[in-house]
Amino acid sequence: MKVKTVALFPNMQKSQSTSITMGVREFLFQRNVNVVAEDLIAEQIGANPLTSVDPNEVDLIISLGGDGTILRLLQRHPELKAPIVGINLGSLGFMADIPIVDIYPALEDLLKGNFKVQERLMMKGTTIHKETCLAVNEIVVHRAKNPSLVDLAIHVDGMYLNTFSADGLIISSPSGSTAYSLAAGGPILTPDLEAFLITPICPHTISNRPIVLMPKDHIKIQYLNEYEPVEVTYDGFANFHIATGEVFYIQKAERTCSLISLPGHDYFSTLRQKLGWAGTLKN
Numbered sequence: 001m002k003v004k005t006v007a008l009f010p011n012m013q014k015s016q017s018t019s020i021t022m023g024v025r026e027f028l029f030q031r032n033v034n035v036v037a038e039d040l041i042a043e044q045i046g047a048n049p050l051t052s053v054d055p056n057e058v059d060l061i062i063s064l065g066g067d068g069t070i071l072r073l074l075q076r077h078p079e080l081k082a083p084i085v086g087i088n089l090g091s092l093g094f095m096a097d098i099p100i101v102d103i104y105p106a107l108e109d110l111l112k113g114n115f116k117v118q119e120r121l122m123m124k125g126t127t128i129h130k131e132t133c134l135a136v137n138e139i140v141v142h143r144a145k146n147p148s149l150v151d152l153a154i155h156v157d158g159m160y161l162n163t164f165s166a167d168g169l170i171i172s173s174p175s176g177s178t179a180y181s182l183a184a185g186g187p188i189l190t191p192d193l194e195a196f197l198i199t200p201i202c203p204h205t206i207s208n209r210p211i212v213l214m215p216k217d218h219i220k221i222q223y224l225n226e227y228e229p230v231e232v233t234y235d236g237f238a239n240f241h242i243a244t245g246e247v248f249y250i251q252k253a254e255r256t257c258s259l260i261s262l263p264g265h266d267y268f269s270t271l272r273q274k275l276g277w278a279g280t281l282k283n
Helices: 017-029 039-045 067-076 100-112 267-275
Strands: 005-010 034-037 060-065 084-088 116-127 132-135 138-142 150-156 159-166 168-172 196-201 211-213 219-223 230-234 237-242 247-261
Touching: 005 017, 005 039, 005 067, 017 034, 017 039, 017 060, 017 100, 034 039, 060 067, 067 084, 084 100, 116 138, 116 230, 116 237, 132 138, 132 230, 132 237, 150 168, 159 168, 159 196, 168 219, 237 247
Parallel strands: 005 034, 005 060, 060 084, 084 247
Antiparallel strands: 116 132, 116 247, 138 168, 138 230, 150 159, 150 219, 168 196, 196 211, 219 247, 230 237
8 A cells, every 4th residue: 555645643742742743744745645634733744634634535544642643633533534543652552553762664564565454443432312422441430429339320221230339430342352351450452353342430239340342232231229310431531420210332343443553563462561560481
């Protein structure tokens, strides 16, 4: 595939972000690649405005920041379907796994087509008021302003699973299994799996454990207490509240998140580095 147009999404709050982004832009310009960026920062980094091209004309997306930068661009620009490569400007990320020192070799691989695209599962959430959201990592139902545990009843494909008394529930994709769910005691799922992971947050009963479901399953969560509404967040974005008796639905989204995998940057090496595993091969 010949790369003609690349969209840059830098996290301008990161140190050295502007200079690194301008270096990437210049590298691409010299190779006759049209570089676009969000209209508010395009002039600042010497790129063309994102609105100057049809979203379908964008061949690749380069995110410069961390995993959060990738999640934000997906939320702000759902019209972009091009595969994403994440260059990490801070500590190593699970999705943004290219370190600064590897930027230019990574760019060479991109322009040569020397990469693979991994399609990662996304989730769709829907309220009874037909409000919707998309998530790459997780959808969280949390007790919000309530000072005590809340009761959340779960049905899977119409069958009752359990009522969790907890601070909340995390419904995670495999990509999100290394995020909030992991901190709450959930297992790690490799990102090429297709599955839903339900992890209770600080459950009252210690036997309430995480459970993995098939992605074809439709999940219904009902809030039972006569307390203040609970809050629904998705990939760190807060948007919905669920009142007593209301339900929230979660299912597999029609679209996926396309992430680029470059040579020399595999998921397991990232996992070992990020989690500080010290195991070594033994003869």
